[in-house]
Amino acid sequence: MNVAEITGQLAPVAFGIATIGPAIGVGIVVGKTVESVARQPELQGRLTGLMFLGIAFTEALAFIAIAVSFIQFP
Template identity: 50%
Template sequence: MNYIAAGIALCGSAIGAGIGNGMLMAKLIESIARQPELEGNLRTNMFISMALVEAMPIIVIAMSFVLINE
């Protein structure tokens, strides 16, 4: 049963991160199209935001290992 819970958690976090990254990139492209002179600042903020979005699947992977090894 722990394997199923870990699999569902991993799938959910992967889907959430994919949607979050897609929305982030869409807004980045939209912002660069509006103000091309801010491209450097926007790209820096994008990398920071993407790291925060990707933190959740990494935490879920660690929690899944705990679930599997119980």
């Protein structure tokens, strides 16, 4: 079987691979926020806002990766 004969939709595979990085990033952001709130509870409101901002930026990278996977593999 020649490699050029492989057919099928590769976008779901690329989507799965593209979500690994942002998932790890969100886990780190949330974990560090929980650790920070445990150390200084009086900053919970400020840290929570920064956490959501970090999650939004991390998820934006995931959406870009998903879009590129569907553009590259129509």
